[in-house]
Amino acid sequence: MSAAVLEARGIGRTFGAVRALTDVTLELRAGEVTALVGDNGAGKSTLVKILSGVVAPDAGRILLGGEPVRIARPHDARALGIATVHQDLGLCENLDVVANLFLGAEPHRWSLLRSLRMERTARDLLASLDVRIPDLRTPVASLSGGQRQSVAIARALLGEPRVVLLDEPTAALGVEQTAQVLALIRRLRDRGLAVLVISHNLADVRAVSDRIAVLRLGRDAGVFRTSDTATETVVAAITGAGAAA
């Protein structure tokens, strides 16, 4: 068991009168997929937003490789090697796959785009992730949902991150495309990345994760090893049915 790459300790956050998160702790380890589950409003998105610098926490500390870090802006998170793929993917549908992969970070010389280098890197990256897109110069608008998700994840990897946060990567995908995306997530793990997957779908969570962290009403509701935990136990933690036991 390797040490945690990213640790969030005692995280708290309120929005007005609403306590979104209270004293939440989360550990992400290298080469491991952690699933973050919980009912609607349990605080999953807020926690990911805090880790990706979109929202600042009111309380708690974030440690990266054991060192305390400050993540005030999305840029800070990226600079620290924490890449986030939001649920809406953030792709420009009118641009092609290559342009989307390098969006905002285009390699250039005298502000001329280095198109060949971009296309080469894109091809190699997607091939290494076994993502199949016949023509990298087709606009993202004409790709399938699974391919778009794959492009968004591949883009997150271009910054050579240590941690990848995926918000609902399989929502709204068909069976086969979900399988493709889950396979891609496993390849991220095999590359030694620390991966966090938010999901509503416990079947997907079971298929891809090593550990499951449960949030309930903004508080920790347990961390389980996927391999030796029954789904019912996780469901009980999510709904709070097991709290009395």
Add this chain to the structure above:
Amino acid sequence: MISAFLDRPVPGGGRRVRLPRPSGGEPGALPVVAGLALIAAVFGSLNGHFLSAENLTNLALQMAATGTIALGIVLVLLLGEIDLSVGSVSGLCAVVMTILNVHRHFPSGVAVLLALGVAALIGLAHGLMFTVLRMPSFVVTLAGLIGWQGLMLYLLGREGTINLPFDGPVAKLSDTWLPAWLSWTIVVVAGTGYLAAALLVRRARIRSDLPVSGPVPLALRTGGLVVLLGAAVAVMSGDRGVPLTLVIFGGLVVVLDLVLRLTVPGRWVYAVGGNAEAARRAGIAVLRVRLLVFAGASVLAGAGGILAASRLSAVNQSSGGSDILLNAIAAAVIGGTSLFGGRGRAYAALLGILVIQSVANGMLLLNVDSSVRFMVTAGVLALAVAIDSAARGGRR
């Protein structure tokens, strides 16, 4: 089974031959080119003078001013915004240039540059109101449409007209015709330049083991370009020659197209137009891109206004007025620029203004009343937008 086989690329396979496709799955230039052929056939058969060298040269001369303004419209449409002030800005800019040149005796070149500088400031002001004050671009530029025309009328004062000296450099601009040898040199240089650039890119792509299109489409494209340019030069050289203003307009189109496709700011314009929120999150300075585009649109409008003043050898109260704005917007849209942002190329301005001016010119030759001319132009515009909407709808 068969379709699954066809869809799968060969893993690790070498180069694949790709069919040439219209840029980015858009309807591309094909409908417009077909429309142009149709217009030429219809008016050519109805009036023998339409396809004469003299008339086609006139057509080329008429295009430059509004075409340059349409180029600016293409820019703002790429952002998914609109600029209604380009007509007024073109008139104001022409008046500023003329006053500096005629009344203040600035050299023509300096007057033109200062006027374009004023246009840039106007565009910047529009951009700031749009970005910082978060006013809709429609409203900002509607205010501009009214306000800058007011300023222009104020500057013109009671006379209402200022003539440019007929033998001055600005007026000369519209009365300069390229000698045949120079026109043909441009055709040859453009053809070989295009071919050489394409071959260089092709070789680099093969070296990097990236997919390339076969040599036949490349030869066809180069041949098509040379034939089109050659035909235009042959026709116009049969009359007075290629007008310099057309070369200026064509040069602007080519330069803007290269900037949009090959530079980082150009890529960012498409990104912001496609998904501004995604662009912002990707670290693109959305605000700066927007300011740049609005300033660029106003500068191009100003340049168009100066070309119009040059052609008239004067500025007057109707400079930049009447249907210039509507024609410029219609040209950009008819040429294939999407109203929804992020899709289109600089060539849209050229193709669109060709359609608009051909229709106007042909109807004028046929002595058709302007009422009919308006309705036909409206029909063409509606058709172009329908194609755009259908192409967009088909992708969702």
